[in-house]
Amino acid sequence: MDLQLLDDTLAARGEPALRAQQVWEWTSRGAASYEEMTNLPADLRAVLAEHVPFSSLTLQHEAHAKDGTIKALFSTVDGRAVEAVLMRYNDGRRSLCVSSQSGCPLTCTFCATGTMKFGRNLTASEILDQALHFRRIEEVDHCVFMGMGEPMMNLDHVLAACERLPSIGITNRRTAISTVGWIPGIERLTESELPIRLALSLHAPDEALRSQIMPVNDRYPLADVLRACRDFYERKRRKVFIEYVMLDGVNDGYAQALQLAELLEPWIYKVNLIPYNPTESIYDGSSRGAIDAFRQVLEDHGIDATVRLTRGRDIDAACGQLAARASAA
Numbered sequence: 001m002d003l004q005l006l007d008d009t010l011a012a013r014g015e016p017a018l019r020a021q022q023v024w025e026w027t028s029r030g031a032a033s034y035e036e037m038t039n040l041p042a043d044l045r046a047v048l049a050e051h052v053p054f055s056s057l058t059l060q061h062e063a064h065a066k067d068g069t070i071k072a073l074f075s076t077v078d079g080r081a082v083e084a085v086l087m088r089y090n091d092g093r094r095s096l097c098v099s100s101q102s103g104c105p106l107t108c109t110f111c112a113t114g115t116m117k118f119g120r121n122l123t124a125s126e127i128l129d130q131a132l133h134f135r136r137i138e139e140v141d142h143c144v145f146m147g148m149g150e151p152m153m154n155l156d157h158v159l160a161a162c163e164r165l166p167s168i169g170i171t172n173r174r175t176a177i178s179t180v181g182w183i184p185g186i187e188r189l190t191e192s193e194l195p196i197r198l199a200l201s202l203h204a205p206d207e208a209l210r211s212q213i214m215p216v217n218d219r220y221p222l223a224d225v226l227r228a229c230r231d232f233y234e235r236k237r238r239k240v241f242i243e244y245v246m247l248d249g250v251n252d253g254y255a256q257a258l259q260l261a262e263l264l265e266p267w268i269y270k271v272n273l274i275p276y277n278p279t280e281s282i283y284d285g286s287s288r289g290a291i292d293a294f295r296q297v298l299e300d301h302g303i304d305a306t307v308r309l310t311r312g313r314d315i316d317a318a319c320g321q322l323a324a325r326a327s328a329a
């Protein structure tokens with residue numbers, strides 16, 4: 001729902017200020033239409049239905065994986081692709097993965113989104129509407145900005161969305177922003193009062209390999225990025241998650257595991273090794289054996305490391321995969 005348009009429409013009609021709050025209360029608790037908002041006058045409900053589209057996004061496609069994962073592909077009013085995923089875990093956790101941009105201006109070589117044309121930053125309402133779509137299906141409690149785009153390049157809108165996520169059921173402590181290492185954004189998150197988690201997509205333990213996999217490393221080199229992460233930890237006292245996508249024969253060797261262990265302070269970081277979701281790229285994913293061996297080296301050096309559960313593989317749930325296919329079709 002375009003919350004600015006909602007405010008403007010209510011103001012133009014001279015409605016009392018509490019109306020916007022009433023609408024948001026219903027919406028954030030999973031209402032499916034204005035019709036359900038029975039404490040609003042019927043004529044106002046009709047006006048809103050006509051002038052303020054209930055969602056700023058139109059659902060184009062929804063895929064359901066055998067493991068319960070749901071991936072939604074939306075389009076914005078100006079026809080931009082947006083995708084989001086709901087992951088369901090056995091312990092009851094319901095975690096959303098949302099997009100901050102349509103496409104991405106960065107060109108990480110393994111990422112499907114990086115091969116799409118960059119569209120634009122999403123508004124706070126477009127980010128919230130991804131969460132609301134899934135909230136209408138069931139209650140949700142975690143959110144990661146690991147869908148399309150670089151959230152730190154759209155931080156105003158991302159933070160504005162984060163301020164409203166708690167009313168949907170997702171506290172800031174259960175929200176994580178994932179970044180390629182966009183330093184100005186990391187610094188702003190460090191300054192922010194919101195207790196949002198930071199996740200860093202690292203993917204290589206040295207500057208040369210990292211620049212090859214992620215060209216953004218030339219602009220913000222690894223050493224400077226890790227300094228910014230250390231400052232985040234000093235200020236917030238919350239561990240930083242490291243994401244490390246496992247690419248066969250590229251970044252998954254024994255020497256690289258050792259190098260990574262030396263790079264990271266064990267009290268600041270927790271490593272998440274990500275099995276590669278194959279896309280149309282030059283890479284293959286590492287074998288399960290290689291991933292386990294890599295994890296063991298990290299653990300032996302005191303670094304907390306887990307292998308990320310793969311969700312929704314049968315529905316192309318990796319970042320950008322659905323939208324890339326839709327835009328190629």
Ligand code: SAH
Pocket residue numbers: 110111112145146147148149150151178179180200201243244245274275276277278279318319
């Ligand atoms: N731009 C931000 C957030 C979006 S990507 C960032 O890069 O952190 C979220 C995560 O998905 C990143 O760690 C990215 O490296 C990972 N990813 C992208 N494509 C993938 C794929 N095909 N398989 C597994 N992980 C992938």
